[in-house]
Amino acid sequence: MSTGVLGTDKRGIRELGAEEKVGWDEVTRGVVLNSFDGEALDIAHKKAEERDYSDFNSYVATVASWRIIKPVFNRDICIDCQNCWVWCPDTSIISRDKQMLGIDYDHCKGCGVCVEVCPTNPKSLLMFSEAKENEDALEEWPEKEKKTK
Amino acid sequence: MAITSIKNLKEFSTNNDRFEGSHLLCPGCAHSMIVRELMNCTDDNLVIASNTGCLEVSTAVYPYTSWDTSWIHIGFENAATAASCAESMYKARKRKGTLKDNDAPVKFVAFGGDGSTYDIGFQWLSGAMERGHDFTYICLDNENYANTGGQRSSATPIGANTSTAQAGSHSYGKKQKKKDIVAIMAAHGAPYVAQLAPNKWKSMAKGFQKALETEGPCFINTVSACTTEWKFDPKDTIHITDLATDTLMFPIYEIIDGHELNILYRPKNILKVEDYLGAQGRYRHLFKPENKHVIERIQSDIDKNWEMLQRREEARI
Ligand SMILES: Cc1ncc(C[n+]2csc(CCOP(=O)(O)OP(=O)(O)O)c2C)c(N)n1
Ligand code: SF4
Ligand code: SF4
Ligand code: SF4
């Protein structure tokens, strides 16, 4: 399992559903799933890598197995417009300090929205088979498309 | 009070997401785009209530939660009830000085689907709006009961094929018009009511911020394209939403204090509704010759509604 661009040691450690759970009939009244271990105040000012995620936070889980195609990111063409960041439904575009850094492959479901909204020519994100290595995908990147009128 | 900068996308992107990945919404689901945007609009603490529906069942599957804020799940009818009552309790405890941090800014938000907002939670929503709590209710309008298999709701537009209003040899799908929830909420005299769409991220962020900043009950209807029940490719969620706003099937506007209407997006080229309908499987049957009249009816309703919105805007009252 990949640990993602900014992986902590907790990332992608298990598939949803595969872990040991307390049965529904064993859950006690008033039980709370804390999203963080320790202090949760001021989370809005902490980047993901600075947070103390608990084992109950879906951030530590992965849905990578949902994907059959994946987006590949080409840094050389990207203009950091952040279209992909704002519209990714799975919080899987990793942006820091106004720069697009890459894709969080533990959370990306391969929907392809980011590719559709990427405005560069050629696109800075393209979908490839999950089985293809990213380096090989980058080798095959298409040329700039001529405008056809 | 701290709203975040939405001057441009680069600045907006410096926010630290508080809605985490590995939730179980369908690939390409617009619900999460809308939720992420709301949560990135402010760095205040949030207390969020979600009632049953796709968003709730997909973001709190035991043992996981995708919410980095206080989050309450409650029955189908009661997102407005939970958020408004949490707000009342907060106010009371603040007055008594019994909160852990009496000065921390907190905002109360409720998310409901169209099934719960337009139909099953309607009375409870109306009550909370009338009581005047300081909270924001956001309807994720995907025009059907998606979580239970795509039944029609009173938000489903005329002509759509749903599992309980099926198109076939004897029917063109849903027969009734979509309910105008925005007008109904404005009629409550709410200080801020709007209809917004995630493809227009900036007007959506602005509207969310206005609602969060405005004291009193605010209501926002958001168009949430549903890849599964509208039947389109997950990659096309934003494209479909563009068609929704550019055909004026979903006009983007706000109503202040129940009367002052402002149109927030005017398409440069208004597209014909066929472009929107033709892009989704749920409307495919309308392109049969015998159903042509339904498309004409939808277009005529859109034209009249747009005219009405423009005149109301001009009236400036
Ligand atoms: C009182 C009640 N009636 C019915 C249900 C079953 N139910 C659960 S989710 C759902 C559909 C939700 O539709 P909507 O509010 O539009 O949200 P969506 O899933 O479309 O986002 C239904 C009917 C329920 N949970 N409670
Ligand atoms: S493919 Fe979908 S989930 Fe993956 S990064 Fe792109 S928009 Fe996000
Ligand atoms: S949409 Fe394309 S150009 Fe814009 S930040 Fe993402 S990858 Fe870069
Ligand atoms: S059924 Fe529709 S609303 Fe529900 S998760 Fe899937 S795309 Fe989203």
Ligand SMILES: [Mg+2]
């Ligand atoms: Mg719905």
